[in-house]
Amino acid sequence: MSKETAALEAVDLGMTYGRRSGHVLRGCTFRLPTGSVCALVGPNGAGKSTLFAVAAGLRRPTEGTVRLLGSAPGEHRERIAYVAQNKPLYPQLTVADTLRLGAELNPDRWDQTAAERIAYGGGADPGAAIRKLSGGQRTRVALALAFGKRPELMLLDEPMADLDPLARHQLTGALMAQAAEHGTTIVMSSHVVAELESCCDHVLLLGSGSIRLAGTCDGILSAHSRLTGTGTDFAPHTVIEERGSGRGRTALVRPYGEPDTGVWAVEQPSLEEIFLAHLRNPGAPALFTGRAAPAPSQEAAI
Numbered sequence: 001m002s003k004e005t006a007a008l009e010a011v012d013l014g015m016t017y018g019r020r021s022g023h024v025l026r027g028c029t030f031r032l033p034t035g036s037v038c039a040l041v042g043p044n045g046a047g048k049s050t051l052f053a054v055a056a057g058l059r060r061p062t063e064g065t066v067r068l069l070g071s072a073p074g075e076h077r078e079r080i081a082y083v084a085q086n087k088p089l090y091p092q093l094t095v096a097d098t099l100r101l102g103a104e105l106n107p108d109r110w111d112q113t114a115a116e117r118i119a120y121g122g123g124a125d126p127g128a129a130i131r132k133l134s135g136g137q138r139t140r141v142a143l144a145l146a147f148g149k150r151p152e153l154m155l156l157d158e159p160m161a162d163l164d165p166l167a168r169h170q171l172t173g174a175l176m177a178q179a180a181e182h183g184t185t186i187v188m189s190s191h192v193v194a195e196l197e198s199c200c201d202h203v204l205l206l207g208s209g210s211i212r213l214a215g216t217c218d219g220i221l222s223a224h225s226r227l228t229g230t231g232t233d234f235a236p237h238t239v240i241e242e243r244g245s246g247r248g249r250t251a252l253v254r255p256y257g258e259p260d261t262g263v264w265a266v267e268q269p270s271l272e273e274i275f276l277a278h279l280r281n282p283g284a285p286a287l288f289t290g291r292a293a294p295a296p297s298q299e300a301a302i
């Protein structure tokens, strides 16, 4: 695979669930470099699970294209692991049988040690039936199947949602190790932005089915500032969100050049502040940083 091949790339991707429903995804265009650990963030109903399902080849897009590791969805299932939000497993199988099935389905790639470390790390009994496991234990088994495949790309839809804080910490470490040791690209959705900030180097923010922010966390952070002061006008900076009036005006902006520190106190907003400001202000322009930009001509690219 060439260095330029994106792990995940969408061009004008659109999706509706039937002719009468509106667009769940619309005009989504982005690229995610291989080796990235990417947070897919957005409010309930933004289209995160739909984007995963389309990328995994379970749903056909209504418009546009998506490519994974340079191929169409479903073309190289052995190289991709997808863990859906509801973590589907066979309820009648035991944990050990489930891992055996994983090994049989992935004969050339299966890593039993990696799978067992995840599945049994929470103390689950290998002989326990899946239907008798707790939500968190089921999640561990679903993630164990993903790790056991030793995939090149992991698509994880809210992988931590059912896990206790200790398990979240352990699994975050396992994901980081997977990315660092094997160069695996990981895309995971979550609503806990602080948790994602500590482990992700890329982000995709979806709002109402459209890409609002895409790129490296560092690039997105450095593209935004919080200005507070008594100036009359935030121009020439691009204002994402403005609050207050008179003596206490503050705005989250994309600075155009260095802000005038004689007029404005300049602070670095957190990623969470940046996300919330964009979601509260759907008219704010999208931003693609670095190689997230799908084409050099993309107007919003920096």
Ligand SMILES: Nc1ncnc2c1ncn2[C@@H]1O[C@H](COP(=O)(O)OP(=O)(O)OP(=O)(O)O)[C@@H](O)[C@H]1O
Residues within 6 Å of the ligand: 017, 021, 024, 042, 043, 044, 045, 046, 047, 048, 049, 050, 051, 085
């Ligand atoms: N099978 C379906 N049929 C019809 N509409 C659907 C279907 N699945 C999802 N939708 C709709 O698509 C939109 C996006 O849903 P999706 O599950 O992709 O969002 P999400 O960002 O993953 O949300 P959450 O954070 O709540 O999991 C929602 O309005 C939802 O009602």
